[in-house]
Amino acid sequence: MYGNIFSEDTASFFRSPVREIFKKVDLNSIYSFAGGYPSAETFPLEEIRKTMAEVIDRYGGKAFQYGATQGVPELREAVAARYGVPVERVQITSSSQQGIDVCTRVLVDPGDVVLTSNPSYLGALQSFCSYRADIRGVAHNDDLEAFRADYEKVIAQVKAEGKTVKFLYMIPDFQNPSGESLTLEERRMLVDLAARHGFLIIEDSPYRELRYEGEHIPTMYSLDPDRVIHLGSFSKIFAPGFRLGWALAHPDILDKIYVCKQSLDLCPPIFDQYVAAEFLSSGRLDENLVRTIALYKGKRDLLLGLLEEHMPAGVRWTHPEGGLFLFLTMPEGFDAVKFYDRALDAGVAYVAGEFFHPDRSGKNTMRLNFSFMSPERITEGVRLLAALLCAEISDIQ
Numbered sequence: 505m506y507g508n509i510f511s512e513d514t515a516s517f518f519r520s521p522v523r524e525i526f527k528k529v530d531l532n533s534i535y536s537f538a539g540g541y542p543s544a545e546t547f548p549l550e551e552i553r554k555t556m557a558e559v560i561d562r563y564g565g566k567a568f569q570y571g572a573t574q575g576v577p578e579l580r581e582a583v584a585a586r587y588g589v590p591v592e593r594v595q596i597t598s599s600s601q602q603g604i605d606v607c608t609r610v611l612v613d614p615g616d617v618v619l620t621s622n623p624s625y626l627g628a629l630q631s632f633c634s635y636r637a638d639i640r641g642v643a644h645n646d647d648l649e650a651f652r653a654d655y656e657k658v659i660a661q662v663k664a665e666g667k668t669v670k671f672l673y674m675i676p677d678f679q680n681p682s683g684e685s686l687t688l689e690e691r692r693m694l695v696d697l698a699a700r701h702g703f704l705i706i707e708d709s710p711y712r713e714l715r716y717e718g719e720h721i722p723t724m725y726s727l728d729p730d731r732v733i734h735l736g737s738f739s740k741i742f743a744p745g746f747r748l749g750w751a752l753a754h755p756d757i758l759d760k761i762y763v764c765k766q767s768l769d770l771c772p773p774i775f776d777q778y779v780a781a782e783f784l785s786s787g788r789l790d791e792n793l794v795r796t797i798a799l800y801k802g803k804r805d806l807l808l809g810l811l812e813e814h815m816p817a818g819v820r821w822t823h824p825e826g827g828l829f830l831f832l833t834m835p836e837g838f839d840a841v842k843f844y845d846r847a848l849d850a851g852v853a854y855v856a857g858e859f860f861h862p863d864r865s866g867k868n869t870m871r872l873n874f875s876f877m878s879p880e881r882i883t884e885g886v887r888l889l890a891a892l893l894c895a896e897i898s899d900i901q
């Protein structure tokens with residue numbers, strides 16, 4: 505009916521297959537390893553209720569007024585103190601998804617190249633496509649020199665085509681979808697690469713504080729604060745419904761983001777920011793985080809144990825030290841997109857790994873989430889998925 509009234513940009517939008525899955529099924533009626541939802545058990549409802557009342561008592565109508573585009577000073581200061589950065593390097597965002605989108609908007613012209621890992625976060629790929637970026641994915645390589653060479657090769661190719669790399673998008677901590685992290689040496693190598701070739705790095709790190717074992721690895725931002733934009737989020741450490749996150753960057757970069765955000769949303773949600781600021785500075789966020797980490801660690805361990813016990817030979821998986829996901833690789837020839845309807849009919853959902861690969865490789869992979877379901881449902885869900893996979897894999901072998 506509307507013919508060609510829509511902008512050319514809309515032609516490069518694509519729908520999230522994860523959200524399409526949610527439309528088809530009621531998540532509570534199946535065993536869902538599909539979404540990236542936190543467990544609702546981690547939302548500290550009583551504490552939130554108390555904090556909301558405190559915010560209304562303290563700020564009155566100001567809590568419901570428009571506010572500064574950079575974010576309310578209380579939250580910017582709390583974030584600056586937590587991450588040890590000057591407050592002028594903190595921009596509050598309406599969640600890290602907005603952070604990704606706004607960074608892309610201020611950096612990318614149609615045809616500019618964005619480098620990412622292969623696989624990478626679907627929501628970021630959606631943003632890059634919507635600004636008509638040319639996305640080049642580079643697979644992880646355990647050999648540092650080979651990893652560097654793989655990037656150098658892609659960058660040389662981009663230059664030969666007369667194009668420009670604007671930024672590298674990375675999720676160094678407990679990546680979505682793989683669950684894996686970059687080592688310190690890999691982070692250094694990538695920061696060095698960006699400096700030599702003159703592009704920026706967007707370090708998207710919503711899972712960083714959900715570490716269940718091992719030592720924290722310095723952020724890429726800490727290695728080069730003028731070249732790296734660090735994106736953080738309250739979604740996984742507090743509650744996604746607040747839609748709040750932050751960007752740490754050089755003030756010149758933040759200034760562009762600031763002007764861009766004026767036309768996007770004027771300011772992040774004010775009441776939510778005061779609640780988050782109060783939660784952070786009173787220590788309630790950290791107290792809740794300790795409980796959240798214990799809960800998720802238990803679920804991760806459970807899932808790893810169940811996979812070991814039930815998965816057929818030929819299936820491999822990652823061992824994430826934190827975050828919400830792990831990644832399964834089936835034997836060559838397995839097609840996780842085709843297999844999906846059979847799994848869903850049997851009552852179990854996952855996300856096919858192919859969707860996360862900008863080059864549409866990874867057909868034999870799938871992402872499993874372990875934060876959302878109860879331990880009982882994780883157990884039943886893995887048994888069911890493993891039984892289905894046993895039948896499927898013996899057919900293709």
Ligand SMILES: Cc1ncc(COP(=O)(O)O)c(C=O)c1O
Pocket residue numbers: 540598599600601602625627675680708710736737738739744747748749
């Ligand atoms: C890597 C990554 N970045 C960003 C987001 C978006 O998070 P939010 O917009 O809720 O902060 C997600 C959500 O799952 C994610 O996995």
